[in-house]
Amino acid sequence: MAHDPGHIELHDPETDPLATYVLEPDDIRTLLRRVVASPGAPTYTSHAPFTGGPIAAVPLSTLADVARAARTARSAQRLWAARPLRDRTAVLSRVHDLVLERQSDVLDLIQLEAGKARVSAFEEVADIANIARHYSLRAGRYLAPRRVAGLIPGLTTTRVLRHPVGVVGIVAPWNFPLTLTLGDVLPALVAGNAVILRPDPQTSLTSLWAAELLEEAGLPDGLLQVVVGDGAIGAAVTEHVDHVSFTGSTRTGRIVAAQAGALLVPAVLELGGKNPMYVAEDVDVEVAAEGAVRACFVGTGQVCVSIERVYVHEDVADDFTAAFVRRTRELRLGSGLDYGSDVGSLTSAAQLATVVEHVEDAIGHGATVLAGGVHRSDLGPWFYEPTILADVPNEARLVREETFGPVVTIYRVASDDEAVAAMNDTEFGLNASIWTANSRRGFALASRVRSGSVNVNEGYVATWGSVGAPQGGVGASGMGARHGREGLWATTRTQTVAVQRGAHGVLGGPGVGLHRMFDLGTETWPRLYTEALRAMKTFRLP
Known part of the structure; x- marks a missing residue:
């Protein structure tokens, strides 16, 4: 299969700061050949959020293509699982080195496909290097046979073994095209599995770049199969695998869970969130405000674990709010393929529409705009200023619904107890943040928050970056976890072997x-x- 999108120059060299970036046809063809798709397949044209211009015509896989990918993956997996673990960890070790060496190329791709500021895109590079290093060093310990107490002490020796499940399906979203593809692929591979990856069509080039990187790192042919398509293709992946990992909306996650349950396929689901932050009265308000800006607006707010609700103790509410608003207004919006901007664009017209609807609905219910609230079409089609809203009534949609954009609501609370109750007043439970000068107090408060992860004096990086610990959600935010031994174990099956002596x-x-x-x-x-x-x-x- 060869799809020739032609020579695509995305930008007007006279007016656009990205004019120097050109995707060459040969480079595009090389990546697109990795998609499992039939000759003459229909295509999806992805568009650059910064300009709205076309990026590439991505071939779309069919249901038959998914079945073919599964057959290829199963055949390759048997040989891969039989190889020594050191061979598998060596691939991850090389991925660590290569992603750091080639970061400039993939940062360009992430920015062009997802519309992120470069500093946000770099988080994905750092995350993959962190994950690759961790599992290359710890997979042996995580996968080693575990001895447990036997039935008769001294006579029964019992061990728990872990085997790869076989083929792992990963249905990935568009907002973290490197982290939420390669970051899930690596532990599945090191456990001895093959992988069928379905990236979102909008950001498939980044995922295909990751597949190319794995090949260069020494991954044998056939082990990673990439299919591209809509929800029907994602559903087809679930039908052909032994474990599925899905990251996306709660609504779609419920469908995936039902399908996986009917097929008795284990699933890990990371879904939506309405993540809260609490700022206690003992903080340095400038430090807390700086942390809040990062936590709320990194990735243009299109981050599963970013903060959308801020609760501030009334004793410091005025000072914190002033600092938070000032720092938010100072953020630099832009589309440069460099580190000159703090915030980029929303990824699509659909995301912009949701943001605008939520903000206008809140204002219509009496909310006050403290910062932002403006669609910056002068910068690009889907730019929106980082926005802080106060006096938001419960009737407003964004009180309960995930906005997934650069919009945060701020509230006053009178005590720790009131803050915790407000933080827990949601169906979601993905991530939370607590800011206090007293770390013991912070830990105690964190343990009361119903959330899969809680950061004390950080927004989300501390827990997410601690890749030896599980990262997942509760309630409507999902089930299961990635990262740590738990994330690796999810792609394995257990076997108990008991040897009885004296028989x-x-x-x-x-x-x-x-x-x-x-x-x-x-x-x-x-x-x-x-x-x-x-x-x-x-x-x-x-």
Whole structure:
């Protein structure tokens, strides 16, 4: 298959700061050949958020293509799982080095496809390097056989083994095209699985770049299959895999969960969030305000774990709000492929529409705009100023609905208890943030928040970047977790093997194995084993 989109120059060299960036046809063709799609397949034209101009005509996979990808992946997986773990970890180690060496290229791609400021795009590069390093060093420990207490101490040796499930399906969104594709692919591969990856069509070039990087890092052919398409293709992936990882909206996540449940396919789902922050009265308001700006507006607010609700103790509410508003207004919006901007564009017209609807609905219900609230069409078609709203009534849509854009609401609270109650007053539970000068107080408050992760004196990076710890949601924010041993274990199946010694006695004579206990009579062996159980408790044997 070869799709030739032609020579695409995205920008007007006279007026656009991105005019020097040109996607060459040969580079596009090389990436697009990695899509499992039939010759003459229909295409999806992705558009650059910064300008609205076309990027590439991406071939779309069919249901038959997904089935073909699954067959190829299964065939390759058997050989991959049989290879020594050191071979698999070596690939991840090389990915770490390559993604740092090639970061300039992928940063350009992320910005062009997702519309992020470069500093936000770099978070994805750093995240992949962090994940690759972690699993290359820790996979052996996570996957090692685990010895557990046996039935009869000294005679029963029991171990828990972990085997790859086979083929892992990853249905990824558009907002983190490198992190939420390659970041899930790596642990699945190091566990010995093959992967079928369905990136969002809007950001598929970044995912295909990641596939090319894996090949250069030494990943054997066939292990990573990339299919591109809409929700029907994502559903087809679930039908052909042994585990599915989905990141996206709660509405779609419920559909994926139902389908996976019907097929008895294990699933990890990271879904929506309405993430809260609490600012206590003992903070340095300037430090907390700086942290809040990052937590709310990184990635133009299109981050699953970014903050959309801020609760401030009334004792510092005025000072914090003033600092927060001032710092928000100072943010630089722009589209340069450099570090000259703090905030980029929304990724699509649909995201802009949601943001505008939520803000206008809130204003119509009496909300006050403290900063932003303006569609910056002068910068590009989907730019929107970072926005802070106060006096937002419960009737407003953005009180309960995830906006997924650069919009945050701010509220006053009188106590820690009121703050925690407000933070928990939601169906979601993905991420939360607490700011206080007292770390013990922060930890105690965090333990009361119903959320998969809680950051104390940080917005989201501390928990997300601690890749040895699980990252997931509760309630309408999903189930299961990525990262840590839990994320790796999700792509494995367990097997318990118990070896009973003494079954054949000494030199082949009569033994004392479990089968002999049942020969003692219907009354004798229950009596003896009852005494044994009591003795095990007395001597605290697990």
